[in-house]
Amino acid sequence: MSTVRSATRLVVVIALASAAAGCGHAWPPEARGGMAERTAPMPEPLALTGHAIDQALETGAIGPATAEAAHERLVLALRESDAGLDEDAEASALAASMTIGGADIASPAGRQTCLKAPCK
Amino acid sequence: MTSRLATRALAALLLFFAMLMPLQAADEPVLRIGDTLSLLLPGEETLTGDFAIDRRGEITLPEAGSVKLAGMALTEAITLVRFKLAVAFQDTARLSIRIKERKLFVAVAGQVKKPGALELPGDATVEVAIAEAGGVAAGAQLDRLKVVRGNKEITFDYKRYLDTGDRSILPALEPLDIVFVPISPLTGNVAIEFDSATLARAGDGTENSGSVRIFGEVANPAQFAFKDDMTIVDLIMRAGGVTRYAAVEQIRVITDAEPILFNLQAYLDSGDPKLLPTLKKGATVFVPILGDQIKRGKHTVYVMGEVAKPGAFEAQPGASFIDILANSGGPSRFADTRQIRIIRPGGKVTMFDLVAFTEGKVAAVPEIGPGDAILVPEKTDTQEPSWLKIPATRAVQVIGAVNKPGRYEWADEMSLFDLIANAGGPTGQGDLAAIRILERAGSTARPLIFNMKQFIEKGGRPADVPQIRAGYVVMVPELPIDPSDNKSQWLKQEKERSIYVMGAVGAPGRYAFDASMGFLDILSAANGPTKSADLRAIRVSLRGAGDAEPVKVDLAAFMRTGDERLLPNLKPGDMIYVPDQDREWTDIAAQDTVRVLGSVAKPGRYAFTSRMSLLDLLAQAGGPTTDALQKRIVVINMGKQVRAFHFDLVAFTKTGDLTKLPVVRPGDTVYVPDKSESQWAKVMSTIKDVGQVVAIVAAIAAL
Numbered sequence: 001m002s003t004v005r006s007a008t009r010l011v012v013v014i015a016l017a018s019a020a021a022g023c024g025h026a027w028p029p030e031a032r033g034g035m036a037e038r039t040a041p042m043p044e045p046l047a048l049t050g051h052a053i054d055q056a057l058e059t060g061a062i063g064p065a066t067a068e069a070a071h072e073r074l075v076l077a078l079r080e081s082d083a084g085l086d087e088d089a090e091a092s093a094l095a096a097s098m099t100i101g102g103a104d105i106a107s108p109a110g111r112q113t114c115l116k117a118p119c120k
Numbered sequence: 121m122t123s124r125l126a127t128r129a130l131a132a133l134l135l136f137f138a139m140l141m142p143l144q145a146a147d148e149p150v151l152r153i154g155d156t157l158s159l160l161l162p163g164e165e166t167l168t169g170d171f172a173i174d175r176r177g178e179i180t181l182p183e184a185g186s187v188k189l190a191g192m193a194l195t196e197a198i199t200l201v202r203f204k205l206a207v208a209f210q211d212t213a214r215l216s217i218r219i220k221e222r223k224l225f226v227a228v229a230g231q232v233k234k235p236g237a238l239e240l241p242g243d244a245t246v247e248v249a250i251a252e253a254g255g256v257a258a259g260a261q262l263d264r265l266k267v268v269r270g271n272k273e274i275t276f277d278y279k280r281y282l283d284t285g286d287r288s289i290l291p292a293l294e295p296l297d298i299v300f301v302p303i304s305p306l307t308g309n310v311a312i313e314f315d316s317a318t319l320a321r322a323g324d325g326t327e328n329s330g331s332v333r334i335f336g337e338v339a340n341p342a343q344f345a346f347k348d349d350m351t352i353v354d355l356i357m358r359a360g361g362v363t364r365y366a367a368v369e370q371i372r373v374i375t376d377a378e379p380i381l382f383n384l385q386a387y388l389d390s391g392d393p394k395l396l397p398t399l400k401k402g403a404t405v406f407v408p409i410l411g412d413q414i415k416r417g418k419h420t421v422y423v424m425g426e427v428a429k430p431g432a433f434e435a436q437p438g439a440s441f442i443d444i445l446a447n448s449g450g451p452s453r454f455a456d457t458r459q460i461r462i463i464r465p466g467g468k469v470t471m472f473d474l475v476a477f478t479e480g481k482v483a484a485v486p487e488i489g490p491g492d493a494i495l496v497p498e499k500t501d502t503q504e505p506s507w508l509k510i511p512a513t514r515a516v517q518v519i520g521a522v523n524k525p526g527r528y529e530w531a532d533e534m535s536l537f538d539l540i541a542n543a544g545g546p547t548g549q550g551d552l553a554a555i556r557i558l559e560r561a562g563s564t565a566r567p568l569i570f571n572m573k574q575f576i577e578k579g580g581r582p583a584d585v586p587q588i589r590a591g592y593v594v595m596v597p598e599l600p601i602d603p604s605d606n607k608s609q610w611l612k613q614e615k616e617r618s619i620y621v622m623g624a625v626g627a628p629g630r631y632a633f634d635a636s637m638g639f640l641d642i643l644s645a646a647n648g649p650t651k652s653a654d655l656r657a658i659r660v661s662l663r664g665a666g667d668a669e670p671v672k673v674d675l676a677a678f679m680r681t682g683d684e685r686l687l688p689n690l691k692p693g694d695m696i697y698v699p700d701q702d703r704e705w706t707d708i709a710a711q712d713t714v715r716v717l718g719s720v721a722k723p724g725r726y727a728f729t730s731r732m733s734l735l736d737l738l739a740q741a742g743g744p745t746t747d748a749l750q751k752r753i754v755v756i757n758m759g760k761q762v763r764a765f766h767f768d769l770v771a772f773t774k775t776g777d778l779t780k781l782p783v784v785r786p787g788d789t790v791y792v793p794d795k796s797e798s799q800w801a802k803v804m805s806t807i808k809d810v811g812q813v814v815a816i817v818a819a820i821a822a823l
Contacts, residue, residue, distance in 0.1 A: 027752050031765030034733050034781025065674070065683035076730045076785065080759075083783040087760040 033082030037075045040082050046074050049097055056100040070099040128206070151189045151197050153177050153295035154223035154242065159201075161215045167205065170220055175296065183208035190295075194219065226293055228253035230301035231260035246278070246290045249299045261302040263345065267291045268298040332399060334359045336407035337366035346401040352382060353396065355405060364429070367410045373397045374404040421488055423448035425496035426455035441472070441485040444494065456499040458531065459514075465491040500529055513590055518543040520596040521550035530590045536570070539588060540596070551599045552576070553634045554617060557586050558593040574635070599632060616692055621646040623698035624653035639673070639687040642696065654701045655679070656727075657712075660688050661695040711787045716741040718792035719748035728786045734767060735781070737790060744769070749793040755782040756789040 033040075042050070050071060057067040077092035151157070153173055161167035171179040177190025184204040189197040194217070202212040222242030226249050229235045233254030240248060246267065250256060262279035274291045278301075281289040293299070332355055335341035339360025347354075352373060362368055368384040380397045387395040399405075410431070421435040421444050428449020435444055441462075451457050457474040464470070476482040488494070515527040516539060523544025530539075536557075546552055552573040559566045570586050588594065619633035619642055626647020633642060639660075649655060655675040662671055671688050678686045690696075699707065705725055713725040714737055721742025728737060734755065744750050750769040757763045765782045772780060784790065795801060 027766045028754060028764035029766070030780060031755055031767045031782030032779050033783045034767075035778040036783075039779045063683035063685040064681035065677045065686045068677070068681055072730050076783075079783045080785075083757070083763075083765070085757055085759060085761050085763060085783065088757070088785075091760055 031083065033079045033084075036079045036082035040078065042074075042078060043081070046077055046093060046096075049093065049100075050074050052100050053096065061101070062099060066099050070096045073099075148193050148195065149219060149222075151192050151194060151219070152222070152224075152242075153190050154225045154239070155190075155219055156221040156223070157189070157197075158218050158220040159215065160217075161205075161209065161212065164209060167209070167215065175225060181205060224293055225295050227296075227298045228301070229298055231257045231303040232301050233257050240293075244293060245287070246276075246293060246299055247281075249293060250278075250301065253299075256301055259304050261304045264302050266300040266302070267293065268300055269294060269296075330401055332401065332403045332405065334405040334407070336405075337363045337409050338407050339363060346399070346403075350399055351396055352399050352405060353384075353387075355399060356384070356407070362407055365409050367408045370408050372406045372408070373399070374406070375400050375402075419490045421490065422493040423496070424493060426452045426498050427496050428452060435488065435490070439488070441488050441494070444488055445474075445496075448494075451496050454499050455496045457496065459497050461495040461497070462486050462488065463493040463495060464489075516588060516590060517593045518596075519593065520556075521547045521598040522596050523547055530588065532589065534588070536572070536585055536588050536594070539594060540572070546596050547598075549598045550596045551632075552596065553636075554597055556595040556597065557588070558595070559586075559589075560591045560593070571634075577636075619690060619692060620695040621698075622695065624650045624700040625698050626650065633690070633692050635691070637690070639690055639696075642690065643698075646696075649675070649698050650700075652700050652702060654699045654703070657699050659697045659699070660690070661697070662688065662691070663693045663695065714784060714786060715789040716792070717789065719745045719794050720792050721745060728784065730785060732784070733781055734784045734790065737784060738769075738792075741790075744792050747794050747796075749795045749798050752793055752798065754791040754793065755784055756791070757783060757785065758787050758789060759785065 053062070053067050053070045053074075056062045057064060062070070073092045073096035077089045077096065080086075080089035080092060151173060153175055156170050156172045157179060158170055159167050166182040171181070173179055173190055176186075176188070178186040178188045180186050181201065181204060184201075184207070187201060187204050189200070192200065198215070198217045201217060202215050205212045205215065224240040224242050224244050225237065226240060226244070227235075227237045228249050232250060233256075235253055238249060238252050240252060244252075246265070256262065262282065263277045265276055265278040267274040267276070276289055276291055278290075280286070330346055331343045332346045332350070333343045334355050338356060339362075341359060344355060344358050352371075356362060362384070368388075369386065371382040371384055373380045373382050375398070382397050383395065386392075419435045419437065419439075420432050421439075422432050423444060424430050427445070430448060433444060433447055439447075445451070451474070458476070460472045460474055462470040462472060470486050472486050473482060477485060514529055516530045517527050518539060519525045522540065523546075525543060528539060528542055536555075540546065540555075553571050555570045555572050557568040557570060559568055568586055574580075575584065615630075617632060617634065618630040620630055621642060622628045625643065626649075628646060631642055631645050643649065649658075656677070658673040658675050660671045660673055673688060674686060677683070708725065708727070710725075712727060714728040715725050716737060717723050720738065723741060726737060726740050734753075738744065738753075744753075751771070753767045753769055755765050755767060757765070767780065767782045771777070
């Protein structure tokens with residue numbers, strides 16, 4: 001009987017130790033958004049910004065390299081937004097907007113990006 | 121028979137009285153050779169008709185023979201004829217004789233076209249005789265014609281008759297006269313074609329006593345026939361005038377062995393006929409050459425150098441500089457009329473620019489006084505080997521990269537462009553963008569740089585072109601032949617015209633640069649980036665004024681997009697640095713890289729762009745090792761928010777679910793854990809450890 005109890009106690013100890021070992025190291029959440037431009041639709045604010053960039057390129061207000069870099073920032077903003085990195089996404093959207101001289105556009109997080117004073 | 125004797129006695133008596141008492145009236149003709157008498161004796165046919173007085177002065181009568189009638193008056197001749205005929209004829213008192221016709225037998229000889237005997241009308245003159253002889257021939261001496269009458273010669277001036285028409289000059293012709301037309305001595309002793317032009321040149325004087333001679337500085341010195349009203353001026357004109365070398369103030373006239381000085385210049389100036397010496401037959405006139413003596417008068421001015429007629433001139437009071445210069449024939453084509461010098465008797469020299477005067481830039485001409493000398497220098501030829509001909513005060517020096525460097529004569533109205541053009545323009549290596557001009561003023565010199573290339577390309581105001589003056593130095597620098605040549609010439613290159621290229625390029629160094637060049641020009645000049653160059657991280661230090669402002673240039677983006685705006689505007693003094701891809705990790709900014717740690721083949725820092733993904737990064741890092749826990753690849757996003765996510769690579773390889781890919785940006789960290797960090801491994805490790813502890817405890821308890 002004591003042998004059985006001892007074995008049981010031993011198994012419990014081992015289980016608790018295992019659980020403790022297992023619980024002591026939780027992995028971060030699963031990632032997402034790394035290729036959001038291919039998996040998620042472009043939110044309207046970002047799409048509008050992209051359109052404005054294209055117009056600026058067409059009119060010659062910005063060069064092709066600047067337009068390319070701005071589009072890259074927009075894609076990054078989309079990825080960050082999809083990954084839950086809202087602040088980073090907003091910053092990236094803002095950077096893309098600034099290449100075309102700044103515009104009051106809605107951010108992906110719903111906040112307005114004020115680039116021209118006075119802000120509304 | 122008695123009646124015959126009585127008749128003869130009566131006739132003789134009548135003849136005697138006829139001889140004693142001239143019966144011809146003032147106008148009774150005298151019979152001459154050539155006259156034709158008309159005889160009429162009624163009833164006697166042989167004595168009715170015309171009888172000519174022949175060259176012997178006789179007529180031939182029938183029965184009476186020859187009877188000389190020439191020189192007799194007509195009535196006298198009638199008496200004689202009757203007397204002669206009385207021996208054969210009766211009643212000769214009824215014989216009538218009249219002059220039917222008169223002719224003149226003359227001869228024309230000498231320089232006529234058809235010399236010979238002529239039968240002329242009785243009233244013919246010398247002129248008619250010459251005309252009948254065909255007129256005078258070329259070479260006839262017209263002022264010395266003769267009429268030869270027996271042993272007598274009558275000379276007359278036929279030329280004067282032709283000049284004046286005075287018939288009294290011509291002698292009356294008589295039968296058997298010879299009109300002789302002499303030949304001019306100009307024709308010489310050999311019969312040739314007469315050249316009338318020679319007569320004008322060589323004179324027409326035949327005898328010394330009747331002619332005048334002129335020699336010396338005249339066009340045609342000769343001996344000319346003297347005319348009564350001939351003056352010395354006529355003679356000089358006849359001789360073709362004086363030459364340009366004639367000393368017209370020193371003409372000598374020798375008359376009657378007495379020399380007289382004649383100043384033709386004074387006569388022409390004043391027109392005073394009293395100045396003309398009297399010219400006589402046999403006179404000799406000598407026109408000396410100018411310079412036989414040194415002239416020195418009270419108003420002498422000297423003109424020397426490049427003029428048509430240099431020499432000493434008597435300047436009338438009030439004669440101006442222009443008058444004197446014109447009198448000397450004016451400047452020749454080799455004259456440098458900008459540098460005319462007036463040398464005063466005291467030694468002072470005055471300069472005069474005649475060209476400026478003609479252009480209205482100089483108002484007054486210099487005053488000229490007695491004893492002054494005007495020197496018109498020779499124009500210097502800049503191609504002359506002797507550079508000493510151009511004084512320093514009139515020259516500019518052109519050196520450097522021009523086709524014909526050297527010293528050039530200078531005029532202030534010229535420009536720098538004229539000078540460079542005259543020097544043959546720049547060579548192929550000439551750098552017109554930085555022409556150096558050394559302005560000299562007194563004892564100082566100031567350098568000046570002029571960008572002629574920019575002026576030509578973009579234009580500018582004329583005032584922007586530096587003014588050149590005599591004594592300046594103009595240097596056209598040379599461009600380096602090729603970039604490698606720049607190394608040896610870097611000392612020549614001022615830093616204000618240089619740009620620095622360093623790093624991963626073919627030939628780093630200092631390069632000549634001007635505003636017309638661009639970023640790519642300089643990069644190409646440095647042989648372009650090397651294979652290991654990081655084209656995305658080129659840095660340009662815009663030194664400008666003050667601290668340098670660094671600019672990042674993504675040349676790769678330029679290559680990709682062609683966006684010229686990515687290229688910076690460079691200025692001399694800027695620096696371009698092209699980094700190497702394999703540069704020190706501390707040189708790479710953290711925000712430009714992603715850190716890859718853990719179980720990958722090549723952990724480290726990797727350049728990353730937002731266009732890439734985690735998969736690109738893992739591939740670049742050599743991929744996970746065999747010990748990698750591929751199910752739990754951790755990405756730590758280190759932006760505004762620091763968040764960690766895990767990625768299951770194994771599941772991704774099975775599903776290809778792109779939604780599970782993590783966001784990776786420059787500045788983030790990727791950790792690939794080892795398998796030992798998996799939960800099962802940790803549980804098993806714990807079980808193992810606990811088991812070991814329990815075993816030990818059990819063993820002790822058993823003891």
